[in-house]
Amino acid sequence: MSGNSLGTLFCVTSFGESHGPAIGCVVDGCPPGLAISEADIQAELDRRKPGTSRHVTQRREPDAVEILSGVFEGVTTGTPIALLIRNQDQRSKDYGNIAESFRPGHADYGYWQKYGIRDHRGGGRSSARETAVRVAAGAIARKWLFERFGVVIRGYMAQLGPIEIPFASWDEVDGNAFFAPNQAIVPQLESYMDDLRKSGDSVGARINVVATGVPVGWGEPVYDRLDADIAYAMMSINAVKGVEIGAGFASVSQLGTQHSDEMSPEGFLSNESGGVLGGISTGQDILVSMAIKPTSSTRLDRQSINKAGEAVVVNTHGRHDPCVGIRATPIAESMLAIVLMDHALRHRAQNADVECPTPRIAGLAPGARQSVPSPRSKD
Structure with a gap:
């Protein structure tokens, strides 16, 4: 199976299935x-792992990471880093009733038609379980970016189903199960999810991610634009159906005088571009927003077909997230970190000795308008 690697100089190749070893x-x-330990990586994995609240899948996986290579005496050696996470709470019997049929909205039918065989246990390779290793790889990238450039990457849930979540503070994001930046709205989110779970249905979400401290000049035009690679990486996340950079689709209704980010000696006067112009970082915050579809696996009856092409009714009784967006924030942060580190290394390889005589302006001028808030530094 091709298509399992991401990146050019910082390259991540994943393997494994939802119900494999x-x-x-x-x-x-x-x-x-780079000083790196299993504890550094585990801290990020613990933010994503299942079973952390009643609002997500109750599959109990410790997601304990093992570093198998590439680290000696606590630091990276420059050789490939192999990371392993053992599956410990598979319940493959939950999927026995769909072995011969296809779940609507899921990857089952496409896998069957493409390969002539599919692992029906939890979706196999197409399961969101695979995203745990992205978070593990992203933990390495995040630490390197922060130590080398001071880049900080943070994300939050901006909308759960019909409920928009006003941004209050980055301090509130990790204090609740939703990664919501506003603690006051959490009771409403909990009530909505409790009712949804009882109904057996699912819902989507919007996740915003911000990278601050990104230097100007990262990105490889024309086909490897920074924003193009970010969108590519985000769209590779399970259930993501839309990605916006900066103003995104709102730019359709904007005038040119609204959308163009004016400049002053003190910095840019806005950030509608989301920190990328012409595929190259501007030194402003990188602003990314993504739409996540409702979970395809539900216990409600849905019309489908089986392998013989016959009409069947499908419902799934395994352990599923009624909203996969609830655990998506650490995944989105990690994917952004992987792309940024790859472009940092690519820029260093070709352009490390470039000296531009024009002074570089700051990211945003004091009082300038920012479409989404910037995170505070973690240190």
Whole structure:
């Protein structure tokens, strides 16, 4: 199966299935000398892992990461870093009733038609279980970006189904199960999810991600634009159906005088571009928003077909997230980190000795309008 690697110089290749013995990845291209430990990676994995609240799948996986190679005496060696996460709470019997049929909205039918065989246990390779290794790889990228450039990457849930979540503070994001930046709205989110779970249905979400401290100049025009690679990475996440950079689709109704980010000696006067112009970072915050569809697996009856092409009724009684967006924030953060680190290394390889005589302006001028808030530094 091709298509399992992401990145050019910082390359992540993942492997494993939802109900196999383990999932994992190989991270190739990480520079030597980065202090990294299993505890560093585990801290990010714990934010994503299942079973953390009543609003997500109750599959109990510790998601304990093992570093198999590429780290010696606590620092990276420059050789491939192999990471392994063993699966410990599979219940494959939950999927026995769909072995011969296809779940509507899921990857079952496409996999069957493409390969002539599919792993029906939890979706196999197409399961969101695979995203755990992205978070593990992203933890390495996040630490390198922060230590080398001071880049901080943060995300939050901006909308759950019909409920828009006003941004209050980054301090509130990790204090609730939804990664909501507003603690006051959490009771409403909990009530909505409790009713949804009882109904057996599912719902989508919007996740926003912000990277601050990104230097100007990252990105490889024309086909490897920074925003294009970000969109590519985000669209590779399970259930993501739309990605916006900066103003995104709102730019359709904007005038040119509204959308163009004016500049002053003190910095840009707005950030409608989302920190990328012409595929190259501007030094402003990178602003990304993504739409996540409702979970396809529900216990409600849905019309479908089986392998013989006969009409059947399908319902799924395994352990599923009624909203996969609830655990998507750490995944989106990690994917952005992987792309940014790859472009940081690519820029360093070709353009490290470039000196531009024009002074570089700051990201945003004091009092300038920012479409989504910037995160505070973690240190």
